[in-house]
Amino acid sequence: MRPEYILKLIENNERIDGRKLDEFRKITVEKGYIKRAEGSARVKMGKTDVIVGIKMETGKPFPDMPDMGILKTGAEFSPIASPDFESGPPGEDATELARIVDRGIRESESIDLGKLCLEEGEKSWEVFVDIHTINHDGNLIDASALTAVAALSITKIPEIEDDKIIRDKLVKKLPLSHQPITVTVGKISDKFIIDPLKEEEEVLNSRLTVAIREDGKICAMQKSGNEGISHEDFEKMLDLAIKKSKELRKLI
């Protein structure tokens, strides 16, 4: 009964929580939430709650990029966040989410990885972006991407003395050049919605996630959901994502 009700509302341009179709929930961004991390943020999008911690480690650079730092993004759908999440290694959805967030950061050239090499071919900074879901009430992708970008924006690099990382001496800011904002547009019958609740996600036909840089460049896209989208709808969804990204950008 509930899915039909949600569908009926949306067809009348209404939503169960009273929002407009293209309206975000109330969003709060709290930077520096985890003191032990070199950067962190906690974002609440309505009842969706995500924490991202950035840890800086050192490691061997990739052989094909010996003078670059390394970015690694992981996501864990902790069982505390939803009755649908189970413990164990990251599943298909968590892996996809981590890779979407990773592509937004990587392809926007957000982190200046060229400045993170310590010794060519031997040692570079590794930036670990770990996404932890605290409560899942829909739109985890946009919430996680926003949290990651907020956390990176305050990340500091610790001092290295005698090959050891001195965690309580944070000496410089993580070099950043760009800021990607990720927006997902959902499609239900012939309507497009922004920031779906978990219950709304369950009736979505398809979704398009778009990462947009501050200069307007598109850096990553991902279509998901069980149905296809028409060429015309794709263009509309892309344009809507670009438009809404401006609102999210103001929050960080």
Place this chain on the structure above:
Amino acid sequence: MMKTDEKLIVKGKRIDGRKPDEIREVEMKVGVIPNANGSAQVRLGNTIALAAVYGPRPLYPKFLQKYDTGILKCRYNMAPFSVDERINPGPSRREIEISKVTRLALEPALFLEEYPETVVDIFIEIIQADGSTRVTGINAASLALADAGVPMKDLVVALSGGKVDDTVIIDLCGKEDNFSDADIPFAFMPRKKNITLLQMDGRLNPEEVKTIVKNILKAGEKLYEKQKNALRKKYEEIG
């Protein structure tokens, strides 16, 4: 993204001599794996994908069965010897994601609700990789499904597009993929131009994104014909 000093477009031609809107040599064959209910091999230039379909068959363990629909399972796998540096066997994060988007690219073409309590298994093996592996795999899987006689709304045609050296191109080879400004893996059902796979990474203006999508939709028609011919050919050979 890696950088190269080498020009990827010289005098309007790509590193392998193609024009920007030209797809590589294509070879498609169905019925290549006798044990499978349906199978296909697709070659796009030097990228070769094999796909096998098993099912619809009963799904076990039983508690995974759905009473009102069949389910589709997909596994995209790269053979350890398919690239320069050996790939460790076992699913990587990349392969887990590609398996998922491949499943979502094919699902809209099927009538799974007609086969409750069953599973359709699709196994894709990339035996040689030179860029655009996921779309080559989807073309092979589409043919394998049709070859298995699984009812379909339409075939699924897949093709990549992107941008190198300020030029919009389609069907990226491995080197172009590595050094491109952007890459868009894409799949659609041509009859209704229904887009079932769309990913992108890189840096593009919104207008460039739209142009590449239009170019892929157009060039995909050729692959659609090739898929249909491959299916016809099997019966001509038997007949």
